[in-house]
Amino acid sequence: NYTxxxxxxxIFGFLGTIVIGEILYYFLADKSLKTRTxxxxxxxxxxxxxxxxxxxRELVVGYNLFAIPLHFCSLFVFLYPLACFSKGRFKGYAQTTATIFSLMVGIAYIFNPKLIIQDAGQTFFSRFGSFHTVVFHMLVYAYAVFSLFLNVYEAKIGRDMLVVCVSISIYWVIAIVASYSIGVNFNNVLKSGFPPFETFRQTYGNLPYLILIIPLFIMYGLANVYLYHLLNGLVNKRFYAKKRSNKKEEASY
Structure with missing residues (x-):
């Protein structure tokens, strides 16, 4: 139940992001890639x-190990700077990972917000932790939306699937090692917030549980690569149509 x-x-976050994306598209679609980013x-x-x-804040009030930025959603603290400010081939890999991972979080957030932020929306105005959680995930959703609207990253499905597979696999290794080393539940390694998966884990144990959810997680990532590829194709058509329209207007003067 939602309050x-x-x-x-x-509603404000989801629809507001789309509206802002449209506004950015209107003003920036015909600008350089540097400007669009x-x-x-x-x-x-x-x-x-x-x-x-x-x-x-955590250091001041008493550090909770759960605040260590090794959760899946915490990866954007590292991925976004690499995607936006690094150079060369590594920048391309970071862009792929940052964009697809953002879409993964965004889609999950749209269909089941509480799965991502739990009850943070209820105390959004009274607790910094809740404010941080809601705003942080809304910005991740916005990153995916703006990436599409502004056409800043051209999808190549074969390359992107490989990059996402490798990136997700590396993350799972880190999450599993960290979770078992310090006893913090990074990315639901130790227990699941999704009742059917948690029932499976309690019934069959952690190893079968991980063997189940890791391939499913990778499949979800690959599905988002395919979705982004489809959406990117539509955006490309829209971009080129706008550019052709602008050229015709310039020629008429």
Missing amino acids: LQEILIF IPLKVITVIIVVLEIIKQI
């Missing part, structure tokens, strides 16, 4: 600043 406050926050760089700076504030 009225949660519903209003989700500015909104993503702004998101990157905000996310990094929010995380720094969170970490400082």
